[in-house]
Amino acid sequence: MTPPLQRRALLEELGSKGIRMTTQRRAVVEVIQDAKVHLDADSLLELARKRQPGLNRATVYRTIELLKKLRLVDELDLMHLEGEKHYYEVKTTRDHIHLACFRCGRIEEFSSSLFEQLKSEIAMQAGFSIRVTRLEVGGACRACATADAKPESAAGSAVAQARTQ
Amino acid sequence: MTPPLQRRALLEELGSKGIRMTTQRRAVVEVIQDAKVHLDADSLLELARKRQPGLNRATVYRTIELLKKLRLVDELDLMHLEGEKHYYEVKTTRDHIHLACFRCGRIEEFSSSLFEQLKSEIAMQAGFSIRVTRLEVGGACRACATADAKPESAAGSAVAQARTQ
DNA sequence: CCCTAGTTGCGATTGAGTCGCAATTAGGTG
DNA sequence: CACCTAATTGCGACTCAATCGCAACTAGGG
Numbered sequence: 001m002t003p004p005l006q007r008r009a010l011l012e013e014l015g016s017k018g019i020r021m022t023t024q025r026r027a028v029v030e031v032i033q034d035a036k037v038h039l040d041a042d043s044l045l046e047l048a049r050k051r052q053p054g055l056n057r058a059t060v061y062r063t064i065e066l067l068k069k070l071r072l073v074d075e076l077d078l079m080h081l082e083g084e085k086h087y088y089e090v091k092t093t094r095d096h097i098h099l100a101c102f103r104c105g106r107i108e109e110f111s112s113s114l115f116e117q118l119k120s121e122i123a124m125q126a127g128f129s130i131r132v133t134r135l136e137v138g139g140a141c142r143a144c145a146t147a148d149a150k151p152e153s154a155a156g157s158a159v160a161q162a163r164t165q
Numbered sequence: 166m167t168p169p170l171q172r173r174a175l176l177e178e179l180g181s182k183g184i185r186m187t188t189q190r191r192a193v194v195e196v197i198q199d200a201k202v203h204l205d206a207d208s209l210l211e212l213a214r215k216r217q218p219g220l221n222r223a224t225v226y227r228t229i230e231l232l233k234k235l236r237l238v239d240e241l242d243l244m245h246l247e248g249e250k251h252y253y254e255v256k257t258t259r260d261h262i263h264l265a266c267f268r269c270g271r272i273e274e275f276s277s278s279l280f281e282q283l284k285s286e287i288a289m290q291a292g293f294s295i296r297v298t299r300l301e302v303g304g305a306c307r308a309c310a311t312a313d314a315k316p317e318s319a320a321g322s323a324v325a326q327a328r329t330q
Numbered sequence: 331c332c333c334t335a336g337t338t339g340c341g342a343t344t345g346a347g348t349c350g351c352a353a354t355t356a357g358g359t360g
Numbered sequence: 361c362a363c364c365t366a367a368t369t370g371c372g373a374c375t376c377a378a379t380c381g382c383a384a385c386t387a388g389g390g
Contacts, residue, residue: 059257118277132304138299141291
């Protein structure tokens with residue numbers, strides 16, 4: 001169903017860098033490559049085990065480590081919406097921002113030339129050689145912000161409002 | 166030595182919000198307020214114990230939680246330069262970006278009107294109601310980038326270069 | 331001064347991630 | 361194409377940040 005045209009991008013990237021390809025790595029890499037949502041290490045393990053039963057958790061972490069070092073994947077926190085775990089996604093040509101809704105938990109992606117400009121400015125003005133950036137925004141998505149604006153009931157004190165982060 | 170003019174800002178903020186003030190909270194809050202570097206929970210505990218011996222770790226975490234919810238402090242990862250712990254800083258009027266050098270470990274702060282524009286753009290275009298933002302950048306600071314550029318020795322393979330992050 | 335809802339200390343617990351080491355294997359070499 | 365070895369894996373114990381339930385304590389309004 002999915003055109004396997006770009007499907008092997010990560011795999012080929014690893015091959016061209018002379019990385020030794022094991023069946024375990026192939027499983028993990030293919031799962032990340034094909035993922036349609038942001039995966040944490042445990043989901044990654046679970047999915048990769050469908051291809052490689054017996055695959056060990058440590059191997060997943062070691063593969064993630066490798067991919068991070070080669071700058072083929074980015075690590076995300078997603079505003080710690082559910083615990084302290086990390087999420088991973090294949091690095092694309094253009095960085096994007098993750099908008100995490102504290103109310104419904106949805107993750108939205110956003111990219112902007114202003115972000116690119118900002119990165120240039122940082123590089124120029126601070127003389128900083130950028131390797132990775134992580135911009136995460138927490139708040140209320142359009143739907144939830146609208147929903148929250150309506151009910152003027154229970155306006156509450158500052159303390160009462162101080163729920164999610 | 167330090168002018169105690171703004172020193173009690175956090176404390177007053179808490180008072181005006183009707184937050185019950187305990188000696189433990191006062192200790193934690195004063196330490197965060199006076200901090201000159203980014204503190205993690207353990208350093209915070211250690212420093213606060215100088216004012217309140219016997220202060221418990223759980224209390225520190227609970228106070229941090231409270232301050233985060235009231236949006237008086239921001240939580241940082243500082244690109245996980247040393248482990249997975251979090252760092253805390255008093256929220257200022259203007260958000261700033263943290264630049265973490267993978268080579269020397271220094272943390273630089275950077276603020277820019279482009280960042281403010283970018284936030285507006287996110288709010289407008291995505292209809293997202295922003296509560297917190299966290300922009301962290303990892304790479305090499307000016308000094309380290311310069312130092313790395315010099316030695317053309319050991320250029321190495323992509324694998325060899327894939328050290329930090 | 332008293333009362334009680336809110337807060338603290340404690341110690342056990344969770345859960346993500348790491349480590350050392352013996353067994354296994356990818357993939358270059360003769 | 362069998363062999364060799366450095367790289368990789370599985371395993372299980374371990375680390376370390378952070379959380380939890382509960383009994384004891386206390387800030388601060390009445």
